[in-house]
Amino acid sequence: MNLPRQKLVVEDLRLGYWSRRSHSFSLACDGLSFDVAENEFVAIVGPSGCGKTTFLTALAGLTPVTSGRLELNGEQIEGPAPDRSLVFQHASLYPWRNVVANIEFGLKAQKRLDRRGRARVAELIDLVGLTGKEDTYPRELSGGMSQRVNLARALATDPDLLLLDEPFSALDAQTRELMQDELTRIWQSDGAGTGKTAVFITHDVPEAVFLADRVVVFSSGPARLVEIVDVRLPRPRGSEIKRTPQFQEIHDHILDLVMSQTQPGRRAAPHDSNAPVAG
Numbered sequence: 001m002n003l004p005r006q007k008l009v010v011e012d013l014r015l016g017y018w019s020r021r022s023h024s025f026s027l028a029c030d031g032l033s034f035d036v037a038e039n040e041f042v043a044i045v046g047p048s049g050c051g052k053t054t055f056l057t058a059l060a061g062l063t064p065v066t067s068g069r070l071e072l073n074g075e076q077i078e079g080p081a082p083d084r085s086l087v088f089q090h091a092s093l094y095p096w097r098n099v100v101a102n103i104e105f106g107l108k109a110q111k112r113l114d115r116r117g118r119a120r121v122a123e124l125i126d127l128v129g130l131t132g133k134e135d136t137y138p139r140e141l142s143g144g145m146s147q148r149v150n151l152a153r154a155l156a157t158d159p160d161l162l163l164l165d166e167p168f169s170a171l172d173a174q175t176r177e178l179m180q181d182e183l184t185r186i187w188q189s190d191g192a193g194t195g196k197t198a199v200f201i202t203h204d205v206p207e208a209v210f211l212a213d214r215v216v217v218f219s220s221g222p223a224r225l226v227e228i229v230d231v232r233l234p235r236p237r238g239s240e241i242k243r244t245p246q247f248q249e250i251h252d253h254i255l256d257l258v259m260s261q262t263q264p265g266r267r268a269a270p271h272d273s274n275a276p277v278a279g
């Protein structure tokens with residue numbers, strides 16, 4: 001896909017923590033460089049503890065940049081802002097607000113809950129399949145439904161960048177598959193047919209390949225760039241694509257790259273990400 005790059009610019013980015021206990025500074029990300037195009041869906045995979053969440057929290061403006069560039073729309077990210085929405089593993093819904101009130105929350109905080117805002121909320125409720133559940137409270141929702149509310153809440157403010165940190169990892173396998181289908185459908189249909197720019201962290205390689213335009217593979221910590229794999233699979237995608245040889249080939253290559261980080265002797269088989277894939 002030939003998308004214009006540089007919605008998000010990551011250049012020689014270093015992120016680190018100062019440990020009070022050991023009186024030392026350690027890096028979680030070390031010299032990351034890549035960019036993300038407008039409307040692109042990028043997944044990030046890498047060994048456990050390598051620095052993925054730290055990277056995402058820096059994008060959210062919650063972790064300060066140690067050095068390097070981290071720019072959204074040409075401006076250095078320096079703190080949290082309404083142009084970015086975060087979705088975590090656990091749907092942190094307000095228990096005393098019903099589904100509608102939870103989804104409306106961000107719009108209300110931004111004083112944008114006017115007629116247009118309410119129409120947007122209604123549209124999202126429909127899009128995430130929660131019609132009829134508007135008055136339901138979080139305690140009455142299943143894990144999958146809660147994550148749908150969470151997703152709708154993140155989309156309601158129409159963020160420029162959607163940041164997702166393993167949003168489906170707490171769900172059972174079946175619900176997880178369903179939610180992957182839902183997310184790709186929502187992402188493909190929201191915003192007049194164009195997806196939002198999204199950065200999605202996952203441990204699950206099939207999930208990354210299914211959802212993403214490109215998969216960024218991080219090394220074991222501190223995270224460095226191992227490879228960026230182009231997922232040249234046609235859209236719209238349905239779950240049946242997971243059974244194609246093209247999907248399997250990309251999946252195996254990425255899995256090899258991740259495993260080569262945890263088992264240093266293991267080498268990843270070469271993969272030509274520019275090779276055409278049948279649509």
Ligand SMILES: Nc1ncnc2c1ncn2[C@@H]1O[C@H](COP(=O)(O)OP(=O)(O)OP(=O)(O)O)[C@@H](O)[C@H]1O
Nearest residue numbers: 017018019028047048049050051052053054055221
């Ligand atoms: N607040 C903090 N203070 C000090 N060190 C931290 C802090 N948060 C994270 N770290 C360290 O930074 C490194 C990267 O952590 P991070 O959570 O970003 O990794 P991850 O790839 O998201 O992990 P996982 O895959 O297990 O979710 C780890 O060594 C972690 O211990």
